[in-house]
Amino acid sequence: MAVHDLTAIELRDRIAAGQISSVDATWAILERINRLNPALGAYLSIFPDKALEAAREVDRKIAAGQPVGALAGVPIAIKDVLCTTFGTTTCASRILQDFHSPYDATAVRKLLEADAVIVGKTNMDEFAMGSSTENSGLGRTVNPWDSSRVPGGSSGGSAAAMAARMCVAALGSDTGGSIRQPASFCGVVGLKPTYGRVSRYGLVAYGSSLDQIGPVTSTVADAALLLNVIAGHDPADSTSVDERTAPVSDYLEGLNEPVEGLKIGIASAFNAGAEPAVQKAVGEAVDGYRQAGAQVVEVDLPHLDYAIAAYYVIATAEASSNLARYDGVHYGYRSASANDYIEVYTKSREEALGKEVKRRIMLGTYALSSGYYDAYYLKALKVRNLIRGDFVRAFERCDCLMMPVAPTTAFKLGEKADDPLTMYLADIYTVAVNLAGIPGISVPCGFDDGGLPIGLQILTPAFREARLLRIARMHEARTQWHTKRPAGYE
Amino acid sequence: MNDLKYNVIVGLEIHVQLKTRTKMFCSCALSFGEEANSRVCPVCLGLPGALPVMNEQAVRHAMLAALALNCRVAEFTKWDRKSYYYPDLPKNYQISQYDLPLGSNGSIEIPLESGGTRGIRIRRVHLEEDAGKNLHTAGGFSQVDLNRAGTPLLEIVTEPDLNSPEQVRALAVELQRIVRYLGISEADMQKGHMRFEPNINLVIERAGTQFKTPIAEVKNLNSFRALERSVVYEIQRQLDDFLETGRTMQMGNKSTRGWDDAHEATVLQREKEEAHDYRYFPDPDLVPVVTTGQWLDEVRSRLCELPVYRQVRYVREYGLSDYDAGVLTADRATADFFEQAVGAGGDPKRICNLLTQVGLKLANERGRDLPGLGLEPSRLTALAGMIDRGDVSASAGNTILPAMVETGRTPESLAQELNLLQKSDAGELEGIVDQVLVQNTAAVADVRAGGKKSQKARGFLLGQVMQKTKGQANPKVVAEILDRRLS
Numbered sequence: 005m006a007v008h009d010l011t012a013i014e015l016r017d018r019i020a021a022g023q024i025s026s027v028d029a030t031w032a033i034l035e036r037i038n039r040l041n042p043a044l045g046a047y048l049s050i051f052p053d054k055a056l057e058a059a060r061e062v063d064r065k066i067a068a069g070q071p072v073g074a075l076a077g078v079p080i081a082i083k084d085v086l087c088t089t090f091g092t093t094t095c096a097s098r099i100l101q102d103f104h105s106p107y108d109a110t111a112v113r114k115l116l117e118a119d120a121v122i123v124g125k126t127n128m129d130e131f132a133m134g135s136s137t138e139n140s141g142l143g144r145t146v147n148p149w150d151s152s153r154v155p156g157g158s159s160g161g162s163a164a165a166m167a168a169r170m171c172v173a174a175l176g177s178d179t180g181g182s183i184r185q186p187a188s189f190c191g192v193v194g195l196k197p198t199y200g201r202v203s204r205y206g207l208v209a210y211g212s213s214l215d216q217i218g219p220v221t222s223t224v225a226d227a228a229l230l231l232n233v234i235a236g237h238d239p240a241d242s243t244s245v246d247e248r249t250a251p252v253s254d255y256l257e258g259l260n261e262p263v264e265g266l267k268i269g270i271a272s273a274f275n276a277g278a279e280p281a282v283q284k285a286v287g288e289a290v291d292g293y294r295q296a297g298a299q300v301v302e303v304d305l306p307h308l309d310y311a312i313a314a315y316y317v318i319a320t321a322e323a324s325s326n327l328a329r330y331d332g333v334h335y336g337y338r339s340a341s342a343n344d345y346i347e348v349y350t351k352s353r354e355e356a357l358g359k360e361v362k363r364r365i366m367l368g369t370y371a372l373s374s375g376y377y378d379a380y381y382l383k384a385l386k387v388r389n390l391i392r393g394d395f396v397r398a399f400e401r402c403d404c405l406m407m408p409v410a411p412t413t414a415f416k417l418g419e420k421a422d423d424p425l426t427m428y429l430a431d432i433y434t435v436a437v438n439l440a441g442i443p444g445i446s447v448p449c450g451f452d453d454g455g456l457p458i459g460l461q462i463l464t465p466a467f468r469e470a471r472l473l474r475i476a477r478m479h480e481a482r483t484q485w486h487t488k489r490p491a492g493y494e
Numbered sequence: 495m496n497d498l499k500y501n502v503i504v505g506l507e508i509h510v511q512l513k514t515r516t517k518m519f520c521s522c523a524l525s526f527g528e529e530a531n532s533r534v535c536p537v538c539l540g541l542p543g544a545l546p547v548m549n550e551q552a553v554r555h556a557m558l559a560a561l562a563l564n565c566r567v568a569e570f571t572k573w574d575r576k577s578y579y580y581p582d583l584p585k586n587y588q589i590s591q592y593d594l595p596l597g598s599n600g601s602i603e604i605p606l607e608s609g610g611t612r613g614i615r616i617r618r619v620h621l622e623e624d625a626g627k628n629l630h631t632a633g634g635f636s637q638v639d640l641n642r643a644g645t646p647l648l649e650i651v652t653e654p655d656l657n658s659p660e661q662v663r664a665l666a667v668e669l670q671r672i673v674r675y676l677g678i679s680e681a682d683m684q685k686g687h688m689r690f691e692p693n694i695n696l697v698i699e700r701a702g703t704q705f706k707t708p709i710a711e712v713k714n715l716n717s718f719r720a721l722e723r724s725v726v727y728e729i730q731r732q733l734d735d736f737l738e739t740g741r742t743m744q745m746g747n748k749s750t751r752g753w754d755d756a757h758e759a760t761v762l763q764r765e766k767e768e769a770h771d772y773r774y775f776p777d778p779d780l781v782p783v784v785t786t787g788q789w790l791d792e793v794r795s796r797l798c799e800l801p802v803y804r805q806v807r808y809v810r811e812y813g814l815s816d817y818d819a820g821v822l823t824a825d826r827a828t829a830d831f832f833e834q835a836v837g838a839g840g841d842p843k844r845i846c847n848l849l850t851q852v853g854l855k856l857a858n859e860r861g862r863d864l865p866g867l868g869l870e871p872s873r874l875t876a877l878a879g880m881i882d883r884g885d886v887s888a889s890a891g892n893t894i895l896p897a898m899v900e901t902g903r904t905p906e907s908l909a910q911e912l913n914l915l916q917k918s919d920a921g922e923l924e925g926i927v928d929q930v931l932v933q934n935t936a937a938v939a940d941v942r943a944g945g946k947k948s949q950k951a952r953g954f955l956l957g958q959v960m961q962k963t964k965g966q967a968n969p970k971v972v973a974e975i976l977d978r979r980l981s
Binding site: 086087093095100103105106107109204205206207208209211212213239240241242243321322324325328329331333334335345349369372373374377381 | 536539540541542543544545546547548575577579581584585586587636638771773774775778779780781
């Protein structure tokens with residue numbers, strides 16, 4: 005088996021057993037990136053020297069019989085929204101095109117401490133704002149399943165790199181579906197952990213109360229493995245949950261044991277908004293659980309209709325404040341034609357921020373303005389509470405919820421680029437999860453007639469990632485969807 | 495002019511830098527005078543991805559101030575982002591507190607020049623982070639030093655209850671005393687630890703009608719003198735302006751002014767209050783602060799008798815002058831030292847004199863506080879006792895005290911060594927007096943004759959006795975013997 009055919013766990017175990025060297029594995033992935041990335045555009049930057057150096061160190065440790073980390077030798081891609089002391093941290097924005105971070109994000113540090121080999125940083129919608137990666141200011145990423153289509157977004161680069169096996173595992177970030185939706189569009193596994201489960205320190209903020217880092221992998225077990233490494237309290241992030249409140253467990257332990265007496269909640273009316281192929285695939289996946297003995301109950305999520313409205317007020321309000329720091333004064337792009345400090349602000353931002361980013365900054369600024377605050381931001385917070393309540397009530401009746409990730413499969417590049425509202429509305433199945441802070445996963449569950457992958461979304465109450473992963477694994481163990489590869493990327 | 499009466503109305507906003515080891519939301523050390531941008535990290539630089547973590551010590555300090563200022567303290571409070579663009583503000587928002595300040599509806603007693611005190615209402619007390627500094631010293635460029643960015647600041651806002659420049663100053667001074675007493679700020683004016691922004695206007699009564707002048711806010715005053723002078727200046731300027739233009743307060747005609755120290759004048763910065771929209775909203779990077787009873791009790795246990803009350807008590811209880819009581823209560827260490835010495839059995843007035851005339855001067859010369867002299871309060875009490883008993887003269891006491899500080903020895907041994915012990919033994923002194931009387935019959939006759947020369951002659955005889963005893967005779971005892979012999 006070739007390196008790119010292996011899961012992270014398989015590769016790690018073979019490297020540890022001396023069956024393959026970490027350097028060879030890294031070379032194999034780098035070679036693949038070199039060959040495939042020009043057409044796919046999944047990576048914004050790659051670090052061959054650094055990756056090989058890390059690989060040599062893993063090989064040295066193994067040869068010397070020293071203990072190695074949980075990801076020893078595994079080539080990993082990370083979304084370019086995570087700060088790294090190596091290379092640039094651009095957020096796919098021209099305003100940070102040449103920005104070098106003096107520190108590593110906590111999640112990155114944990115990967116490195118687990119002896120992972122970080123091969124490169126992936127493309128994304130600028131500052132994670134978008135659902136297609138078309139809003140990248142630095143490059144275009146296409147879907148490996150159909151190069152005329154988007155990979156989804158905003159973690160489109162990580163999902164495309166994973167689907168094309170240009171990495172063995174990847175990290176993305178999810179503010180309103182940015183891990184799950186591209187995972188669905190690209191036919192891979194994407195996990196958004198509970199808000200507070202993974203430290204946000206060093207994750208460049210978009211919507212601070214919604215952002216969460218998570219794995220993009222080829223299997224559920226690999227997602228569990230990555231979560232094992234990156235989860236946990238971080239004193240540098242006040243919103244990361246302390247171990248007493250929600251202890252981190254070994255997410256691989258008992259992963260293959262089916263959940264006995266599983267009760268699945270379905271909101272039929274809500275799910276009916278998806279296109280027929282998506283409804284069919286999700287329905288079949290649920291049927292599979294039913295055949296395995298699970299019970300399916302109908303649940304009502306009455307306030308989810310307002311989730312998109314609430315999300316686009318809260319996320320943009322936070323973004324308008326979070327992005328204020330990119331002003332051309334302290335770091336990043338500065339306009340060459342500014343004549344005074346006000347122009348340093350206005351021209352630098354005008355010239356280096358993309359259209360969608362500007363749109364969201366304006367939306368958020370408006371929502372926070374005096375006289376509008378109560379009608380928009382405060383109202384959105386109230387809706388957010390109602391949505392949280394919807395989930396709490398639903399989970400009183402079931403162990404998990406199942407629904408589509410997105411109403412459609414991957415759409416055409418440019419198809420919705422000039423229609424932001426349609427683009428926003430396609431986030432219907434993902435944003436409520438971030439508003440509620442609960443964990444969600446996307447696992448491959450079929451294809452539409454055009455051969456484009458479809459994802460099944462599973463949700464559980466907060467901090468029940470262990471159970472979420474076990475439920476996802478039940479589906480994966482019974483199906484072969486996750487083993488399918490896009491043509492040309494086998 | 496003569497038919498014109500006016501009242502001065504001032505509300506004061508004060509920023510006090512808190513004494514913490516590290517900044518408000520990161521672990522950088524507080525800074526003064528270090529190389530520019532040497533005390534910074536990703537958090538206080540506002541770098542992408544960096545997150546703030548609250549400094550609990552700063553919250554404790556701020557809560558203590560709120561309690562000392564009789565505020566209603568919040569059981570639930572939170573952090574808000576205040577948005578505005580300025581180069582010294584790295585995130586282009588300041589983490590502050592908006593609608594739920596740590597403390598509200600408080601009061602402070604300030605001493606009045608006429609004696610007594612007066613209560614001034616406190617509107618709110620909250621905590622926030624400081625900005626950096628813009629430097630305009632590099633030719634065509636401006637530079638930004640972010641060492642100060644993220645320093646914890648306590649903001650205190652009074653109601654417009656102050657009615658004279660003296661009261662404004664008194665409040666500022668009193669607040670300095672309080673924060674130093676509480677140990678929450680060094681309140682060092684030279685280091686910019688306290689900054690003032692008075693809001694000033696006048697209510698003028700002319701021919702039975704009241705007029706309010708437009709409010710002027712003077713920004714960023716960093717000395718008591720500038721604060722007081724700015725109010726004095728504003729009163730005159732607003733009076734002149736009113737008489738000249740008749741302008742009165744209207745919506746939006748509040749002006750912002752700066753202070754020109756060289757010309758002792760306020761200078762207009764912004765005529766109309768700009769429609770600032772700070773777009774406050776709760777900072778999603780920080781969790782709310784919920785104050786539990788136990789935590790609050792812990793903070794409350796650090797409260798102490800406030801200086802203004804202590805000062806009043808010293809006058810009442812110890813019979814000190816208001817001035818001396820003010821000197822002794824100026825800082826907590828001095829007052830505590832004074833009370834320890836009194837508690838060890840010293841006469842309060844005697845202890846007070848030793849401290850105000852010698853002790854504080856010694857401390858000042860050495861750049862320390864009183865306890866920093868290493869003097870045991872009980873030894874000061876011993877010295878005071880020696881003076882009271884007549885073992886040494888008061889002036890000898892002023893010589894012994896510095897020697898005690900210098901050598902660490904007891905007042906008794908020093909008095910001995912320095913030959914400062916007074917002879918108070920009546921028997922011994924009588925012999926010496928008699929000798930002097932025999933040797934100076936002319937003077938004795940002058941005393942006895944009474945009249946003009948009598949006082950002078952008596953003084954001469956006393957001087958002779960002192961000379962014979964090398965100044966060690968207790969003048970009081972000698973005078974008594976002389977009077978007996980010559981009557």
